Amino acid sequence: MRRRDLLKAALTLPLIPWAASPSLAFAREAMAAVGTWRARVRPGQPGWPSEAQWEQLRHAVGGRLERVQSPFDAAASAAAREEALAQIKNPYYLGDTAALTQTSGWVDAWTSRPSAYAVAATTTADVVAAVNFAREHHLRLVVKGGGHSYQGTSDAPDSLLIWTRHMNAVSLHDRFVPQGCEGLQAPLPAVTVQAGAMWVDAYGAVTTEAGRYVQGGGCMTVGVAGLVQSGGFGSFSKRFGTASGSLLEAEVVTADGKVRVANARQEPELFWAIKGGGGGSFGVVTRLTLRTHELPEMFGAVFGVIQADSDDAYRALIAEAIRFYREALFNPHWGEQMVFRSDNALRLSMVFQGLDQKTAEQTWAPFFAWVRARKDCRFKEEPHVIALPARHFWDAEFFRQHAPQLIVPDRRPDAPRDHVLWAGDEGQVGQFIHGYRSAWLPQSLLDPQRQAALADAVFAATRHWGFSLHFNKGLAGAPADALERSRDTATNPQVLDAFALAITGGESGPAFPGMPGASPDLADARSEARRIDASMDALLKVAPGAGSYVSESNYFERDWQASFWGSHYPRLAAAKRHYDPDGLFFVRHGVGSEAWSDDGFTRR
Known part of the structure; x- marks a missing residue:
């Protein structure tokens, strides 16, 4: 930036309103309202709980306090290490191990390192005891359910972990009315899920067993509570909206140790904040109740890979794919991805709901015919269209x-x-991330007069690195009811006008500290990170100012408040100050984290 431009920018900073730069405004308010805490304590420092005090906590939680040790720690047993190596690509094992997370780290960002102690909570009372203990002793507190955080928010060294994995009950309701809403809200079919349940548990109970649908995540091992708190998308969000949009009620333990039941009429600001405001920032969610929906008769998928034989052919393929999506797929029936690769290939990985196989095949027939008619494009993997009864979509048998x-x-x-x-x-x-970015692309890019610019940007992006368009993670084209539910959440409002979320990233295999043979090539990882950034930067030339989905975003996001939450950030910051004025709950780049160092231990 030239010196004149820098001075001009500096002079205008005090005039930027909240919506334009919430980070600056909240930083000022945070510093002006610093609570009694100046720093959190680590093991060995004055104030770290004594053995007798840890025993008191152990007694309060029924013996469910454990010292956390990585199976790759030098002091771990050979049997533990061997089991970990055998199961390192099993996400269920990782979730069942307090010391491990679903992502092992991110180059130059963070590394998965276990907490000092963990409360393996089985009841809300366990959570209350842990929250009170952390507050009274000024401890760094971490909450983990599914442990799927790409940003490293599911663990922290020298901390106390509230581990909700064992709170995984799922129960169905034919006619659910939130507390305090009797006579004010019509009863709805719903499902109540405890904080440690995964989506595989919820789908099994709701869809496979009961023949209903609940909007959740696409990956079955993701935790229900974490996904809902981050906003959350699933394969069929273009029809049913975000996961948080279906939330009817939640039980939350706040920083004062109180158990609050939050819904549209009780604790409404807390209720709104946990619907997309990010997990681990406002309290510990111990259970959630989500509305369920009528299950479509059929779900299905379309797979295939198309190879272009030249750059010009790939440009034409990209343009045709965008045109075809706008004309045939931009509606509530279709979700998931088109992957634009840097080797001039387009991979189709789409899903559909509410259509039979014949209708789906007829929908795609014109596009497949276009490919077959060209001499410079071919199917590297022949396309397949499959459909199945929706009740079996998550049916393992x-x-x-x-x-x-x-x-x-x-x-x-x-x-x-x-x-x-x-x-x-x-x-x-267990992935070790090299780079990761996402951006919501506005539906205006699908207008006929802008499709060429979008196609050019897509091609330019693939010269650096491949990326995918996740159509189910942009809600433009969704029905009015899904949009209305999703609008009443804390997620960045850009999602409502986006036709897709663009995602690009790269990773290598598991690299937990101390793991035998885990030695990622850091130079290669950094090189990939630069190419990933260049790819997204090229794409964003047609979508400047695009926001990012908090759970699938860049660890190094600069103006993260605006990117993750947009105009909703001031309201979220107010809820944070009300329910957690001293900042007991901390995640890096979470609401209110401006007041703390990146590791969450020191007041800024």
Whole structure:
């Protein structure tokens, strides 16, 4: 930036309103309202709880306090290390191990390192005891359910972990009315899920067993509570909206140790804040109740890979894919991805709901015919359109019988048979991230007069690195009811006008500290990170100012308040000050984190 421009920018900073730069405004307010805490304590420092005090906590939680040790720690047993190495690509094992997380780290950002102690909570009372203990002793507090955070918010060294994995009950309701809403809100079919449950648990109970639908995540091992608090998308969000939009009620333990039931009429600001305001910032959610929906008759998918033989052919393929999406797929039936690769290939990984196989095939026929008619494009993998009864979409036994290649089971001897994951998600397990970015693309880019510019930007982006358009993670084209539910959440309002979320990233295999053979090539990782940044920067030339989805975003996001929450950030900051004035709950780049160092231990 030239010196004149820098001076001009500096002079205008005090005039920028809240919506334009919430980070600056909140930083001032945070510094003006610093609570009694100046720093959190670490082991060995004055104020760290004594053994007798830890024993008091152990007694308060029924013995469910444990010292946390990584299986790759030098002091760990050989048996623990061998089991970890054998199960390192099993997400269920990682989730069942207090010391490990679903992502092992991010180059130059963070590394998965376990907490000092963990409360393996089984009741809300356990959570209350842990929250009170952390507040009274000025401890760094971490909350982990599914442990899927790309940003490293599911663990922290020298901290106390509230581990909700064992709180995983799921119960159905035919006619649910939130507390305090009797006579004011019509009863709705719903499901109540405890904080440690995964979406595989929720889908099994709601869809496979009961024949209903609940809007959740696409990856079955993601935690329900974390996804809802981050806003959350699933394969069929273009029809049903965000996961947080379906939240009816939640039980939350706040920083004062109180158990609050939050819904549209009780604690409404807390209720709104946890609907997309980010997990771990406002309290510990111990249970959630989500509305369920009528289940479509059919779900299905479309797979295939198209290879272009030249740059010009790839440009034409990109342009046709964008045109075809706008004309045929920009509606509530379709979700998931088109992946634009840097080797001039387009991979189709789409899903649909509410259509039978014949209708889906007819929908895609013109696009497939266009590909076959060209001499410079070909199917590297022949397209397949499949449809199945929606009730079997998460039915592990159905897939074992009909398509075992699409699932990977938890192979531990005592594993529940329904605990499987999609084979396509296995590459994420234990990943060490090199770079990751996302951006919501406005639906105006699909207008005929702007499609060429979008196609040019897509092609330019692929010269650096590949990326995918996740159509289900942009809600433009969704029905009015889904938009209305999603509008009443804390998620960045840009999602309502976005036709897709663009995602680009790169990773290598598990690299937990101390893990034998785990030595990522850091130079290569940094090189990939630069290419990933260049790819997204090229794409964003047609979408300047695009916001980012908090759970799938850049660790190094600069103006993260505006990017993650946009105009909603001031309201979130006010809720944070009300329910957690001293900042007990901290996640890096979470609401209110401006007042703390990046590790959450020191007041700025």
